Amino acid sequence: MSVEDQYRRVAAEVAAVCEQCGREPSDVRLIAVSKTVGPEGVAAAMEAGARDFGENRPDQLVARAAQFPEVRWHFIGNIQSRRIPDIVGAAALIHSLHTLRHGQKINEAAARLGTVQDVLVEVNVSGEASKSGVAPQEALMLVRALAALPHLRVRGLMTMAPQGDPAAAEAAFRGLAVLAGEIRSSLDDAEAGAFTELSMGMSEDWPCAIACGATMVRVGRAIFSDSFEE
Ligand SMILES: *Cc1c(COP(=O)(O)O)cnc(C)c1O
Numbered sequence: 001m002s003v004e005d006q007y008r009r010v011a012a013e014v015a016a017v018c019e020q021c022g023r024e025p026s027d028v029r030l031i032a033v034s035k036t037v038g039p040e041g042v043a044a045a046m047e048a049g050a051r052d053f054g055e056n057r058p059d060q061l062v063a064r065a066a067q068f069p070e071v072r073w074h075f076i077g078n079i080q081s082r083r084i085p086d087i088v089g090a091a092a093l094i095h096s097l098h099t100l101r102h103g104q105k106i107n108e109a110a111a112r113l114g115t116v117q118d119v120l121v122e123v124n125v126s127g128e129a130s131k132s133g134v135a136p137q138e139a140l141m142l143v144r145a146l147a148a149l150p151h152l153r154v155r156g157l158m159t160m161a162p163q164g165d166p167a168a169a170e171a172a173f174r175g176l177a178v179l180a181g182e183i184r185s186s187l188d189d190a191e192a193g194a195f196t197e198l199s200m201g202m203s204e205d206w207p208c209a210i211a212c213g214a215t216m217v218r219v220g221r222a223i224f225s226d227s228f229e230e
Contacts, residue, residue, distance in 0.1 A: 001226065002044065003037075003041055003044035003045055003048070003223065003224060004044050004045070004047055004048040005048075006222065006223050006224070006226075007032065007044075007045045007048035007049065007050055007223050008048050008049070010030065010219055010222050010223055011030055011048075011049060011050075013207070014028055014030050014206070014210070014217065017206075017207045017210050017211070018210060021210060021211050023210065027215060028210055028214060028215055028216070028217065029052055029215065029216045029217075030050070030052065030217055030219060031052045031053065031054045031074050031076075031199075031216055031217065031218045031219065032045045032050045032052065032053050032054070032219060032220075032223050032224070033053070033054040033055075033056075033076065033202075033218050033219060033220030033223075033224075034053050034054070034055065034064070034220070034224065035054070035055050035056050035057065035060065035077075035220065036220060036221075036224060036225070037224045039064070039067060039068075041224050042064060042067075042068055043068075045223060045224075046068065046070075046071060050071070050223075051071050051072060052071065052072045052074060052216075053068070053071055053072070053073055053074065054073075054074040054075075054076045054095075054218050054220075055073065055074070055075065055076070055077065056075075056076050056077025056078070057077055058075075058077070058080075058083040058086045058087055058090075061073055061075055061077075061086075061087065061090050061091060062086050062089070062090045065089075065090035065091070066090075072092040072093070073090055073091055073092055074091060074092060074093050074094075074095060074218075075087050075090070075091040075093070075094045075095065075096065076095045076096055076158075076218060077096060078096065078132065079094070079096055079097065079102050081101075081102065081105055084102065084105045084106055084109050085109045085112075087106075088106055088109040088110050088113065088115075088117050089109075089113065091117075092118065093118045093119070093120065093155065094106065094117065094118070094119045094120070095119075095120045095122065095158040095199050095218075096120075096122045096132070096158065097119045097120065097121055097122060097146070098121060098122045098123075098124075098132060098133050098134045098142070099134075099142075100142060100145050100146065103119070103142075103145070103146045103149060103152060104149065106119065106151075106152060107149040107150070107151045107152045108151075110151035110152065111150075111151045115151065116150075116151050116152070116153050117151060117152055117153070118153050118155050119146070119152055119153070119154055119155065120154075120155055120156050120157055120158040120197060120199050121134060121139060121142055121143055121146065121154060121156075121157050121158070122134065122157075122158045122159065122160075123135075123136055123139050123157050123158070123159050123176060123179065124136075124159070124160075125159045125161075125171075125172040125175040125176050125179070126159075126161065126162050126168060126171075126172045128162060131160050132160075133158075133159065133160070136175065136179050139157070139179060139183060140182070140183050140186060143183050143187070143195075144186075144187070147187065147191045153194050154191070154194065154195060155194055155195065155196065155197045156180060156195055156196055156197030156198055156199070156215070157176055157179065157180045157183075157197075157198055157199070158198075158199035158200065159172055159173070159175075159176045159199075159200050160202075161173060161200065161201075161202075161205055161209075163202075163204065163205075164204075166205065166208065169205045169208060169209075170205075170208050170212065172200075173200050173201070173205075173208060173209050173212035173213070173214070174212050176198060176200055176212075177198060177212050177213040180195070180198055180213075183195065196215065197215045197216060198213050198214050198215050198216070199214070199215070199216040199217075199218065200212070200214045200216075200217070201214045201217040201218065201219075202217070202218055202219060202220065203219050203220060203221040203222035203223075203228055206219055206222075
């Protein structure tokens with residue numbers, strides 16, 4: 001299938017899964033993770049209606065945000081201090097923030113640009129050593145510290161679930177949703193009003209993530225690979 005057809009199929013499935021779960025399709029944003037394809041892949045997905053794209057390398061994020069300014073670019077990769085000014089200039093939302101030090105640098109970069117940067121806090125719910133993210137028991141303190149920075153707006157939480165283990169993935173999604181609820185209830189009204197997003201679910205597990213409350217799913221292979229099998 002073409003990228004256009006695969007994007008349309010995933011988007012239709014996202015809407016169908018939302019309805020099965022009693023959720024509004026408009027409550028879930030489908031982010032097309034284009035890190036493995038060239039600009040023609042991005043253009044094809046846009047043609048099929050994609051308006052949110054994810055990249056995990058700053059160089060590619062910056063180049064594509066410049067080439068395709070009419071869509072929203074999400075940074076979902078590892079953050080390095082020296083690349084923060086580039087990321088802040090290009091990303092509508094940074095999904096992978098998990099240290100106060102990087103939060104302070106993002107705050108400074110956004111202040112220089114006269115903007116407020118939307119961020120998610122990445123949580124390592126499953127505790128796997130290979131995953132980045134703040135530990136769940138430290139997430140509340142980090143969110144509160146970040147929320148105090150004037151050029152940062154903490155919009156919610158993100159996690160990467162264990163791959164190849166549906167039960168462990170579901171536990172991670174449920175864990176993130178419960179944690180987000182706990183954190184929201186301890187924020188002040190303005191902070192809690194902004195803290196609404198749950199970025200979780202990838203090609204192999206996004207339906208479960210939606211059932212568990214995801215508001216953003218990050219889908220790469222199911223849109224851009226012609227060999228992805230569900
Ligand atoms: C690559 C990537 C995805 C997309 O993964 P697929 O399995 O290709 O859907 C989602 N989130 C992050 C953080 C990624 O790096």
